[in-house]
Amino acid sequence: MEFSLSTRRNTASAKRFLVTTPRSTAHAGPPRVIDTDENPALAAAIAELKADGRCATSVRHRLVRYLTNRIEGGHGRLRRVLGPRCGFKTPVTAYRTLTGIEAMHAPREGQGRIFAYGHSNPDVVIVEKAFAHA
Template sequence: MSDFKGRHFEGEIVLWAVRWYCRYGVSYRDLEQMMGERGVSVDHSTIYRWVQSYAPEMEKRLRWQWPTPRSTSWRVDEPYVKVRGQWAYLYRAVDKHGNTIDFYLSPTPNTAAVKRFLGKAMNGLKDWERPTVINTDKAPTYAIALAALKKEGKCPDATLHRQVKYLNNVIDADHGKLKQLIRPVRGFKTRKTAYATIKDFEVMRALRKGQASAFNITRDIRGEARIVERAFGLGASALAEVFQLVREQLDLTAA
């Protein structure tokens, strides 16, 4: 059954709107006008509902394309996100190259939240994929949570916990780019809507950083869009696209 059954617009248009909103940091009203310029008349409230419906599913379907960290040296931090007038804490982990590992939105910055996040980030990793180094700020919650995870066998005993400020420059820079996407929202209404939207912000950031480059057949922005479309069964399969690209290259060579 189609993921877009009952929608008044084709799936390509729905994904187009969701991807644009979560990739370029525009408001819903601005996106309504941008789509109007392309001949698509859709209300900003409809785009909002599309994002809430498809953003979490997009994250779920695309995460397998970068299932493991590219480095065992992690950087962990928690920027603030405003939800219903209150600050929430977006725990994030990237590797030393800036590649996204995982994220978790919590209403409180306590040891339980840190433990839940790090346990989630390490869940399913092979022994050689688990972190050898985790760099954080000097919040005591990290040390307590890591000690508990080691005791439970969820984190290697040999994992080094470092608290060196300059080493988190990589994740601080990544926070800045994510905040550019969050800024037009001007505060989320609920934690549920915040997390749903942030999931796709993170997916678009990961695609932009090339974390699914093996699946980007044309190695460009259109290739990124096709990764998303294929995840929802739209258009040709990846194999068909490869054959088409090869044919085009052979035609150019023959000419």
Template structure:
């Protein structure tokens, strides 16, 4: 989920999308975020609406064990060289490409190979519509 703002609505969409796309056994017990108050409001709204289990603990820790923020720093380092983006469309396309290539390099894309010998090629074709 990519948003130009960092408000409660975008945090609600981001967290809701994550929780909708996980299986029952994949639902986390703890969610670590940075200290932005929008995540707390979004999680409490998701719990009120029944879209998030009530027993999920929310920890607001700036860096400790926050995989998203650690990964985000590496992405920002790559993007800083591009001097920003002109539109959300170009930002989305560029970040999508960078993330796919990083997933391939880290070996995280093996679940998308579908048993095909040229799995990486198939994944790139599927993501970029080639």
């Protein structure tokens, strides 16, 4: 599961996201199905990648309106943390803020064990990795 933060939601940004996603999920193999909302830019980007040969033609694209609601529902706690802010001024500040919030939330979900198997305190590893470039 991946997400992309971009200033526009068009075919070029969707294509850029879809090209970089397989690199981060190489351990799981190529996707069989891509679930997206009904944004036409995503469908166009997948069609272009299939035509270019950068995406397997066997990949099925499902336009499902409510399937991603469970994933997107996790943004509620993010909105509570951010408070009454209307948004971010630049993508850089959005990235840094969201990285910090997710890094602080990951230990509560038990994600430290995945990144630091056998480490005495895996939560420390997550926070160190997130804030290494801050």
